Amino acid sequence: MTPELIRKVIRIRLADGTYGPGTQLPSERTLAVEFGVPKWVVSRALQPLRDNGDLHSSGGRRGTRVPDPQSLVPLPAIKKIEQIVRSRIGDGTYAVRTWLPSLRHLAVEFGVTATSIRTALKPLHQEKLLASLRTLGTYVVDPGQPGVPPSDRASKTVAYVGQALRERLGDGIYPPGSRLPANPELATEFDVGLTTISKAIRPLRAEGLIVNGPGRSYSARPSYKPPAPVGNATCEPVSCDAGTISEQDHQ
Template sequence: MDPTASTPVTTSAAEIEKSLRARLRDGTYAVGTWLPSLRELTAEFAVTVPTIHRALGPLRDEGLVIPIKTLGMYVGDPDQPDAPPPSTPPVRVMDVRKTLRARLRDGTYPPGTQLPSLHDLCTEFSVGPHTVTTALTHLHTRGHLITGPDGSRLFAPPSMPRRRTSSAA
């Protein structure tokens, strides 16, 4: 399954569990990092929260993911069940998106310059590639980023879309 696909293919809890298990195995979700939020997972897989809970249940039971009330779930290591959770709260897609949009607006990333690599952004934000890719896709679909001729993402030109403000009449 392509985590950046706009139309997910998997819909059952078993299929979602299999997809998440594969991401845990291949390092997309590394030990000691936060999983995407339930909201992000439900949006990605186009399912309800109970379906995501059913998919995460076996992973939780095996110690592969560990829930922390009000913060989310992080990737655990079954061989080290007493390892502490990540020291920082989870960074969400919205946090990455807001930070990048602010940098575009304040000139930190000048128009026309190439976006840092996916690896560099993942390292900077301490998140997996899915979180960064989702944030970039959001910015791209709203015109804040353009794709260069070689397929690399570039920052938007100076006429970047602005947030609409309501004016009192």
């Protein structure tokens, strides 16, 4: 079973209450046995759900839980986040037809889960101050063009991320033989999920532009070095190596 199918099953269980708010999921090992896959497949299936705030990793042995906004964050704190975002929209910090920081970034800023951020933003969505596109993010609505999102969110596409990495390899930002940032670092930088990073890297690896490194990392392809000359080496027309007799010396 693929990570995508496992993720679909988990989403269904979250929706129908099998895994209710505040409950703990079975361990990844238990889920791996259930689905008949290695543990890493389950980890990959759950990661986008954690990134989106649908699940919360408790760390250590406490495993993965379904967030419960009402129990994890007091309602006054949720209202405070709403008020802060509302004021930023009002004073232009979040200007009309611009994207808000991702749920993940806002969660880090306010020290809460992404699910709590989603709850805080819900009234702003209901008032048509904010709107969201599932694969792109949340933006500030332009009252004059309420259905028109910002047009500068190409960074959410696999093609954009792949092209950006390709350019970095070409212009030396990732010099030959250097280690690329880890996938989670790239996901944070581009504000996308790990699946998008993996898909963007796949063709670069197939073309040999990057190679596998230690610890599931990737490195830029080592630069090509031509073999050293053997036998009758010739000098350049203008200058020769030290020790070579020039025509003037010979005279």
